[in-house]
Amino acid sequence: MNRILLIVEDETDMQELMKRYIKKAGVDVEIYSAxxxxxxxxxxxxxxxxxxxxxxxxxxxxxxxxxxxxxxxxIKEIDKDAVVYGFTAFFDTDWAKRLMRAGATKIIPRYVGFDGFVRELQTFFKK
Incomplete structure (x- = not known):
């Protein structure tokens, strides 16, 4: 069964870098983006x-x-079991708190870089 990742990110360059690092790290996942x-x-x-x-x-x-x-x-209204991770520079703000209140499981601060982001994905997909 294919594992599926949905990336919601408005910056095209950021999306492309995320995808590139995921592929480079060998994370076996089908990627969709918005x-x-x-x-x-x-x-x-x-x-x-x-x-x-x-x-x-x-x-x-x-x-x-x-x-x-x-x-x-x-998304949580559509699927109460959906797993959402925030990936943002605004990790320690009211924005992040709103995201957690909305049902996000985790906030990944952008300061961890793309390597840190990919490590979080690898950990998640090993479950």
Whole structure:
């Protein structure tokens, strides 16, 4: 069974770097991506209907259309068992607290870099 990761990140360069590091590290995962919170929620719903439930969603906080907190809340309404990790520079702010209140499991601070981000994914997908 393929493991599925949904990346919700509005910066194209950041998304591409995340994908590159994931592939370079050999994390065996099918990656889908959205560029704003609304698109992330819609893509999660679509994947669920297609029988491709994301194992993990990585969510930026400050997103156009629908911020990361609202998007996380809506994803959790669609699927109460959804696992959402925030990946943000705003890890120690009210934004991050909102994301956790919305149902995120963990906040990964961007200061850990892409290597730290990938280590978190490797740990998650080893479960």
């Amino acid at each position: 560029y704003d919170g609304k698109e992330g929620v819609e893509l999660y719903r679509k994947l669920l209907k297609e029988g491709k439930r994301p194992d993990l969603v990585t969510m930026d906080l400050k997103l156009p259309e629908l911020d990361g907190g609202e998007a996380t809340k809506k």
